[in-house]
Amino acid sequence: MKNVVLTFIIVCVLSNAIAGSVVGQTELIGDGNDGNRSRPVHRFELFDENGVQIRANGKDSKPFSIEKTCGQCHDYQKIEQGWHFNGHNPQVKSGRSGQPWVLTDSRTRTQIPVTARNWAGTYTPEELGISPWEFLKTFYSHFPGGSYGQMSADNPDEAIRQEISGKYEINCLACHHSSPHEDQSMAALQAARQNYRWIPTASSGKAVVEGVALSLDDFFDPEFDKGIEVSYNKDVFDADDKVFFDITLGTNDRCYFCHSNHNLDVSEDRVWTQDEDVHLNSGLNCIDCHRNGDDHMITRGVETEGPGKSLTCEGCHLGDHTEMPELGRLGSPKPLHRGIPTIHFEKLTCTACHSGTWPQQTSSRWQTARIHKTGLHGKHDLKITQPHVYAPVLMKGTDDKIGPYKMFWPAYWGLAMGEKIVPIPPKQVLEKAGSVLDADVDKIDDWRPLTMEKIQKVLLLLGQEDSRPVYIAGGKIYQLGAEGKITSGSHVAAQPYAWPLAHDVRPAEQSLGVHLCKDCHTTDSPFFFGNVEIDTPVRTEAGAQFVEMVELQGVDRLYMRLFNASFVFRPILKIVAFASCCLIGLVVLAYILRAVAAISNACAEGSKKDV
């Protein structure tokens, strides 16, 4: 008996080991790369989320599942670890700060950066009491699927709704389906309707989806009840019931849906006058620089991430003078930077001079696709104006270099616990102080204005025993002082949230420095002394407030003014120096000639004597 048990255990262990090694070695046909550069044709069967094939003549068609369909050939689990889909995972290296999601609430005067990535100044959905289900509901429009979209809801009410709506799988087609029928606005509309499992099907242009999961009651059974209908276009199926998808690595159009920015200084009827990034105009695509392997860890163009310098500005535009140069890629022109002292390359990022719009005396307001939900056409065009995102703001980053940034001023109610500020979710603020934060106040500059009296009342209502209620807005922290009076001051939590602005890159002829020093080194140059509005709902007698960029650059203002003023005398310096050099040169030359003449005379006299 003992031997039988032992044999059984050994057989189990061995079979597990063999199975494990086989699984580990198994590569799906879409993974890896045999080096052939031609584009694989994507003609394949569609499968629903239960793995049942969808056929042209099938009844009660279901939406196709990306995991089951694309997962036939590609390692879906591996792709899930990619940059676009791992935003929920704090274990992933966060890298340089990027654009967060922004939770806004007009009534509580809240605009707060949200991400699970470890970016300074942001808060995680968990900290704000946002469940994965609520996250999807809030940030649905430009969400690529996966991540929060696939998490099971813990809350029973949410779990019921998730059963109806399905999970929001990674929508591979959003980036890789280059068919002109691929409609991201439709994807957003389906997400707004909570038709999560239908999103890839509806947006692919292969089928029409009718019905709204949001309006179905909790007892709706997606297996048997008819509520949302899918009608596949019959001509998309071939004789083998396979469907062709025009799959590419990614086209600019696909990237643009989530990565567009709009300068509000340019009116809608003048948008056509704007240029794209100079690289795109020159024929490059986004993915030429922002590349990835099977793991979908897309490179962000940052030296400290991914393949290092190789896929950064320097990677293409500078050489490395090594025996086997790795830099200087893509036949990019090497900048001469004539007359620009090298100190600039130590103090500034490439983008400081080359990216964004030319700095103005006051930074413009911008909209970004993800924050302001742009690109949604028709009846779900939202016209979101908050938060007010400012750009280009030339400030010092964590790399200790000055570069252009987009930024906005966080505003939220919170509890001070020591030095840390813990935000109070808008829902909770409304529960406690909704009576004070009335909704019917006329908006001024998109904000419902807040008076000091109102802040005081809300703070009194939000008070807790073990913590001090505060309100953060416009770079200040408001709290109750002695005798219940409002005091304001500075706090690190009130600092603007900023992320680097890399695009659009301007052509060399439109870059800072094209007019030499005077583009930046004047006493009123926008680069140093441009203003950024301090955006706040708090109304004071002082009116609109601004902060100069020099303050955000960590540079002494007086020094910068004096230094820039000294450029007035630069021409004099050059003239004096050149004139002096000429004079010295002439004198030296004259005496050299005299010396030569004297030597010559001496030689001649010597010769005469000899004669």
Next chain:
Amino acid sequence: MFRWFSIIGFASVLIGIVLHHLLFPCGNEPRFSIKPRINKKVHLLAMLFPEKKLRLHVKIHKLVFLLGLLSFSVLVMTGFVPLVFGYKLHGYLLMIHATFAPVFIGCSAIIVLFGAGEYAFNKKDAEAIPPGFRCSGEGCWVTDTGIGAKVGFWLLAAMALPVTLTMVLSMLPLFGTEGQEFLYDAHRWSALGFGLLAIIELYMLIRMGIRKDLNNG
């Protein structure tokens, strides 16, 4: 590397001057008595001011020399002191450096123009060179005959050109990044050479001045 070259260079020159002064003291006074040393210091101070009896152009020459000396000191202090402590020249020090640079080069030009005749080599210089270039027990011919000062003068005049041009040319849109790096390095190294030589030249001029005054009684 440049930092260590600078530190070693300045230290060597200063030590060299002290040793030279100990080996070849000025005048006939005992070297280490207090009175002559105080007298010398007062004398050095007095040399910084133009005498009333001097003619106008000599006065101007001397004032220009003093202004040049002041700006040279500022340039050395702002240019090399941060370097010695491992910092780069930036901020207010850079502004001061750039402010005094044109003053210095302007003064240099005037000094060269006014002094070229005085420092031109002549037959007497050739005669003053001892056979075998050896220094006797009475003094050092290099520093005390004026030949060293003349050589120094012309070397400084020649070196002022690269020191100045390397910086001014970098301000013009002529040189790219690599050219800028070359100009910056050339400025640093030529400025180091100029600075060291200028200190030696000053030492020789002071020695000559003291000797001249002592000889005049």
